[in-house]
Amino acid sequence: MPNSDPEPAPKKELVTAYLKKVKTKVDACIFDFLPTTHEHPDIQELYQMILDYPQRAGKGLRPALCLLLCEVFGGDPKRAVNTAAALELLQNWLLIHDDIEDGSELRRGEPCLHQKHGIPMAINVGDALHCKMWEMLYRNTEILGENLSLKILSEFIQLSNQVVEGQHIELSWVHNNQWDIDEDDYLRMCIQKTAWYTCITPCRLGAIIGGATVEETDAFIEIGKSLGIAFQIQDDVLNLIGDVGRYGKEIGGDISEGKRTLVLIHLINSCNPPEANAVIEIMSHNRDEKDETEIHKVLQLMKKYNSIQYAQQCSTKFLMQAAEKFKQDFKHVPNNKAKQLFLSLIHFFVEREY
């Protein structure tokens, strides 16, 4: 870690142990809530399909951010578990629909839901889980009272609008076969599609439940933007050089799917025009028309022009921005365990290998 990080960062083991602890609590909440049996066999089948993605091993980063921030502001993280679980349901319905939209094959090491049951059923399962998310948020009225529950609903509404807009931007690029995308376009899409639901809202929710002021809560918009960008770039990098067993998606899947990533944008801007044309042509093919050789060729060029390395540096830069702003904005908050763990956790966003 660079010198700008004065506290000795608690070990990575502390973070993984904390993630595991949170996941156990949040999973218990989710599986206690989602229905499992029904006397009608078709509805029982739907319930099993709804459980599929939540049962696959996710990292649980979003719930961890939420519970940790609640603690940072002196709240009881138990009161935030239901809201953190709703963040996981959000993540899962988004992934089901996202996997269809991108024509993906693997998710968390297993075939995507639409690969198992076809697109029509998978769309409906995503919708079912989406509805369950609002139901879970409605339960907050019992846990947090009406006023706070409505505040949290409002956060989810704001977040949902951001995600579908970010998703549309990315789908438009694919639909229009658009390649004249610069870093700013990419970063904007990242903020809307990833940063809001991965970082900004989880942090804001934890802060709100923990009793933070409006000003403190709003600080997480900027912090979460930088952190979300760092997270997404690292995700793009892992998609290229990760280990399929740990990462859970096809390696190079983003190339197959024609995804615009920071790595790719750097490559197109760095290589010579014939290479750029070749890359764009390969990327524009439908995934069925792409063979291993083509994917390998793009990957080789990314390595030749240090595009992966460039993206990794950017990811670290955005992480440091987030960490610095957090330390700056929350100087007044006691430097307790939760605060230290938050800083370690966000480093994990970039250091993770899965």
Add this chain to the structure above:
Amino acid sequence: MPNSDPEPAPKKELVTAYLKKVKTKVDACIFDFLPTTHEHPDIQELYQMILDYPQRAGKGLRPALCLLLCEVFGGDPKRAVNTAAALELLQNWLLIHDDIEDGSELRRGEPCLHQKHGIPMAINVGDALHCKMWEMLYRNTEILGENLSLKILSEFIQLSNQVVEGQHIELSWVHNNQWDIDEDDYLRMCIQKTAWYTCITPCRLGAIIGGATVEETDAFIEIGKSLGIAFQIQDDVLNLIGDVGRYGKEIGGDISEGKRTLVLIHLINSCNPPEANAVIEIMSHNRDEKDETEIHKVLQLMKKYNSIQYAQQCSTKFLMQAAEKFKQDFKHVPNNKAKQLFLSLIHFFVEREY
């Protein structure tokens, strides 16, 4: 009308005039709420896609039920407009996803959204509209206060669970190529997939906002089930014998899509075994493999065995059940204009030609 209906039913013109009036109010609310412009051209494009289905001419039956019931119980229908508008948003996001799931071609006289923009974008537009529905319901806090708004949210949650379950039952039949479906199976699917969002919840919402008791509100579960079944059967009939210009979908589209309808179930149970096998074989083909001759053959058999007529009789029977139960359960409510108009409106559910 049979003799069991003692009041002289107000003319059909009163109903269509009322539907028009409600639609004007509800549309104004929807188009005032949905965003139209954005500085980012891709997001602006998303907003236009979100507006597409709501701008196509729907009948507005669900909002009409909601506003009318509010009036029946002495409430100010103005207070129910925002909730009625949310029912329209629900209808529209469901239709966008439903049209993809069924592989439909036309909706309200125009190509389905996924036919215009592809499946990935259409899924996301449906999700965007779905999120907007919850946002619209959140606005009720300003109009109706926190307590009543939460009650209404709870109604939408209950309803959503019913719809996705009913949808899954129907999708399972198609996915498993299942044809041993009896009337009870069909009616159950109808209640979950159609009756809840078309009748039960719109009536309940109007009643709740109008100030009805829990007992009065709950009476609309049974009334709405019968009414919803009557509505769906009439929809199935119009799909076979309607006028494409007024009905807005392909005539015979349900046959192309292999839909299980009451008409089809009656046909399979009435015709001889070789005919039944031929019908099932045609119905099992993918829509691309079906030609006009095959669709015509099924339609001819439906006419030969009076299956369409049978369905029309069933539809009327369920309508009469709904009307009788309404009159019985709400004897104590003054026989005002709204109450009379409600009875005329539900007759329209079956008498309509579009």
